[in-house]
Amino acid sequence: MTGPITVFIANSQLAERERLRKQLADCPDIQVVGEAPNDRECIEAVLRQRPQVVLIQEELPVSGGLQVAQQLSERAGEVSVILVLVNPAGEEMWHKMLRDGIREFITRSTPADLVAEEIRRVAKLQRPHTAAAIADDGKPKNQIITVAAPRGGTGKTVIATNLAVALASRHENVALLDLNLVGGDVAVLLDLIPQRTLGDLMPTFVGIDDDVMDSVMVKHACGLRVVPAPLNGMYDSSLMSRPLVQNILRFLRMRCNYTVVDTGYPSLESTLAAMDASDIILVVVGNDLPRLRDGKQYLRNLIAANYPKERIRLIANRTGVTKEIPTKEIESILKFPVTAMLPNDDELVGMSVNLGQPFVLSSPNKSLSKILANLADSLSVAADANQKKRKSVFTLFA
Ligand SMILES: Nc1ncnc2c1ncn2[C@@H]1O[C@H](COP(=O)(O)OP(=O)(O)O)[C@@H](O)[C@H]1O
Ligand SMILES: [Mg+2]
Known part of the structure; x- marks a missing residue:
């Protein structure tokens, strides 16, 4: 059995970070491993800690959540990003997110149990890929x-x-x-x-x-x-x-x-x-x-x-x-x-x-x-x- 799903929170508002932390505190299978208030600190920490899932605020200063997600997808492709939106995404936003490799989003009003559910779903999508594609000798199988x-x-x-x-x-x-x-x-x-x-x-x-x-x-x-x-x-x-x-x-x-x-x-x-x-x-x-x-x-x-x-x-x-x-x-x-x-x-x-x-x-x-x-x-x-x-x-x- 593997350990809990590791989650990182990137949000400029301390109160928001605490709110998300609290929402996830009751889930024994999810562990928040770090936080950052801006793009630079987020990227540095994520590259170092390699959490499975990063929750990124849409308006994360300075460059914005989409920009950060794109950088993470290039530099840490195995890390999944969930964008935290102000409002539910319109079609244009979906396209932008998809282009930047973001699989999922939640909004500020998403209830706690659904946030945890999204995190589990995204982490599950991610895991088997790396594991199954590598054979015992360390080479890709297929x-x-x-x-x-x-x-x-x-x-x-x-x-x-x-x-x-x-x-x-x-x-x-x-x-x-x-x-x-x-x-x-x-x-x-x-x-x-x-x-x-x-x-x-x-x-x-x-x-x-x-x-x-x-x-x-x-x-x-x-x-x-x-x-x-x-x-x-x-x-x-x-x-x-x-x-x-x-x-x-x-x-x-x-x-x-x-x-x-x-x-x-x-x-x-x-x-x-x-x-x-x-x-x-x-x-x-x-x-x-x-x-x-x-x-x-x-x-x-x-x-x-x-x-x-x-x-x-x-x-x-x-x-x-x-x-x-x-x-x-x-x-x-x-x-x-x-x-x-x-x-x-x-x-x-x-x-x-x-x-x-x-x-x-x-x-x-x-x-x-x-x-x-x-x-x-x-x-x-x-x-x-x-x-x-x-x-x-x-x-x-x-
Ligand atoms: N070995 C071949 N002999 C005859 N015609 C060929 C051969 N290979 C490709 N063609 C023809 O060349 C054209 C271009 O092939 P296609 O596979 O569509 O190229 P691409 O996908 O690189 O654009 C098609 O009309 C195809 O039928
Ligand atoms: Mg062709």
């Missing part, structure tokens, strides 16, 4: 594989979808997350008509727990569990914030043996958050000189941002379209080993996309299918999961 590219139209979605299907035909519990808030087409490629999508995780203000994730996952006939992107392009990409993606992936890592992530533009926060959380990053490059040049710059940026080389796998897509550039030459241009060369096959891919039938299932003997199946096999071997510290990649791609 794999997250993100498919990224220096530009759109390179083949990320075709590759992510077929790879995920190939993995799902080899393993239990495989998920595919479509992070393309605008124009996500994973569901179309799999001929799925989702009732709910990633978009539903954003405007509704709820913590990400089993029920919420289950409600947006749709199962393909091959067993693959898909978290689809919104079907209409009405969502602002900035809503898919780093903390939200981190939360979703923490959940998927806990539940799924393999999670494949299809990403949008390379500079989006959501793309970077997925790459940060990944054991393997598949970088897809096109096979002509301008695209190889993009690829070279992109790889250079990744290495400069301290993404470990051993986590990156380079995939050259649509080879053989015009004059074939041989693997050796691609490797010497990119200064990086090529893991797979995927041939261009307009007929196979075109038909697969239009019928919503992944080609690894419908045409397993085609060369493209075989290479992706081999890739799925090679990725099935547990990857090196050393978590090396990386500096922020934001500046490099901004």
Whole structure:
């Protein structure tokens, strides 16, 4: 049995801090471990003490509760924040909170028993993630594989979808997350008509727990569990914030043996958050000189941002379209080993996309299918999961 849930109170008013303390004093499973009257003292103390839950006043001086919550989510991601609002949150406030990684709020008039209930709920959401994702040897158990590219139209979605299907035909519990808030087409490629999508995780203000994730996952006939992107392009990409993606992936890592992530533009926060959380990053490059040049710059940026080389796998897509550039030459241009060369096959891919039938299932003997199946096999071997510290990649791609 673990000890009580540790709670920190950040509020500029002494009377308010005492009121909250008193409200929680009767709960043996909750322990208030510290208080702070302003942002600076709050951040310092929380980074030092690492409580499970922080109650932050919305108007906390100097910078405000949202700002503090955002800093905490970047610097102490495992700490959950409950914002204490003056009034119940309007929709705009929900969006702001969600962007800053805040799961829950209470208002000053929330009764004591409900405050304690919220704290328990938030702490419960948080705990299993870290515990379950780590195996006995200290390495993360389950794999997250993100498919990224220096530009759109390179083949990320075709590759992510077929790879995920190939993995799902080899393993239990495989998920595919479509992070393309605008124009996500994973569901179309799999001929799925989702009732709910990633978009539903954003405007509704709820913590990400089993029920919420289950409600947006749709199962393909091959067993693959898909978290689809919104079907209409009405969502602002900035809503898919780093903390939200981190939360979703923490959940998927806990539940799924393999999670494949299809990403949008390379500079989006959501793309970077997925790459940060990944054991393997598949970088897809096109096979002509301008695209190889993009690829070279992109790889250079990744290495400069301290993404470990051993986590990156380079995939050259649509080879053989015009004059074939041989693997050796691609490797010497990119200064990086090529893991797979995927041939261009307009007929196979075109038909697969239009019928919503992944080609690894419908045409397993085609060369493209075989290479992706081999890739799925090679990725099935547990990857090196050393978590090396990386500096922020934001500046490099901004
Ligand atoms: N190996 C391939 N052979 C033929 N067409 C391909 C291949 N890979 C991708 N395509 C086509 O290229 C286009 C872009 O692919 P897509 O996966 O949507 O790229 P991205 O997700 O990177 O924007 C699509 O029309 C797709 O059908
Ligand atoms: Mg795509």
